[in-house]
Amino acid sequence: MATLTEARPRDARAHRAPARGGRSRRWVGVLFVLPAALYLIIFQLVPVLYGLALSFTRYSPLSRSGPQPVGTDNYARLLADPEFGQALMVTGKYVLIVLPITVAIALGLALLAKQSFRGVGLFRSALYVPHIVSLTAVSMVWLWMYSQHGLFNEILALLGRPGQSWLLEEGSALNAASAMRIWKALGANMVLLLAGLQSIPSVLYEAARVDGAGRRAAFRHVTLPGLRPMLTYVIAMDIVFLAQGFAEIFVLTRGGPLGSTTTVNYLIYTEAFQYNRFGSASAMAFVLFAVIIAFAFLAVRGVGRRS
């Protein structure tokens, strides 16, 4: 903010002389952009380069010496590190469980919510609420729901079944976290897909009807192709966000049991801020970055292209 108020007198001075959209007006554009641009370059782009450099060093913030260059050691070690391999698998599984189920349910809900009837806005809003509330807070509600005397076990008890330790069993912990995340992601996915559906011109549906297309044919030949750009966007965004799961893991399982819910982001956090290994944690972050880009790219190619 300080930079912005500083910029004010300067550009006012520059414009004492009447400008007719000429060279000086072009200059002013730069001044308007400058505070935000400088900020993002310094605090977003420079850190990426800084982090990349750190990933080729060994560095503990507690030691008196600075980062020690070690070449590609960190990356080579990661390749052989079973813990990191497991974290990559967990992250991939997490995305692969949450994403298809979320998108499928959200698309169904969007198709329902597309119809206009009284009170439809209320339902849309209700479905959206989990999206705006913090992962930390909602994870705590689900922590209770999964607890020994929580909702799920009480329901099982009503059915005469024994309770489960949902978050404490290797086989169920990741699924439990995924169920929470599906619930959380549903609203935003639905709202975006609904916007995509609404942007399909109704003329196309009319034309399809005139041509004798039934509802299923209209869905295949009008809805799906029309929805493709938005569907691509939604899937890419979901990959980027889901692959960074952290807060829910921190609250629900702390990465356990036996690392079965330790996502790459959770591992990076412990590596850097519990074991003070900034170099190898940075290398992990860049491997994750590359994996996210690769998968988002594949999804965009895969969904965006098919016709």
Place this chain on the structure above:
Amino acid sequence: MRSKAALATASVLVLMPFLWMISLAFTPERDAFGSIGLIPAHPTLTNFTTAVTDARLGAAMLNSALVTAVAMVTNCLGAVAAGYAFALLPFKGATALFYTLVSTAAIPVSVTLIPLFLMAKSMPLAGGNDLTGVGGTGLLDTLGGVVLPYLVLPMNIFLARQYFSTADPHLAEAARMDGAGEWRVFWRIYFPLARPLVAVIAIFSFTAVWDDFLWPLVVTSSQETQTVQLALARFLSTGNVQYGPLMAGAVLVTLPVIAVFLFNQRAFISGLTDGSVKG
């Protein structure tokens, strides 16, 4: 009708966890186990007082409010001004710069986490540091450190350019003829017209900062500077989990967000959809 029933069912299922959160927040600790009835038999407020005193939630709310307010102001000025210029005052290289800035939204948090931590630590002239950023703890464990990554959120620049690219570029012609400077044109003519945009950006910034967890977890270490999400998480990790007070805390922390949402639903939704592709 069937679709209405299906939507209603889905809405109730999705809202269920919140209903239990509220219910448990008002349920005395001794009743909390094994009761999945929604209406507490003996409603109480003690969970809330426990949450506020034991989790130090009051101070944390104040910290979060302060940090969020600063980020909202800087985003409403910095991102709006930048988006305005990208749309209406183009300069050479503007498009490339625009896409470079906006693409930073896709950088994973963990990539910039460690560098930002080190940069906060060696911020010159802060927290006992000298001009070269050595000697003290910099912005670590300060509210200034907490707000550092949120001052301009790249998505907001995108939203602002989208908004102004549909604005009338000739609106200010008369004012320019009268010799009004570009800053005046922006501040007096376009900014006041952009109220819906400012609402969207304010809300987007509010939820992004209020709800964030990982950065505050890393940059703060004392209870004096912790944000609400951290206060909740630390409360959780102290010994036995007391679900009553924990849910009371969760209610208090989510209440501001839900309240803002109820009054500005359109702005919330368009903040999400305007940032996406046009289908």
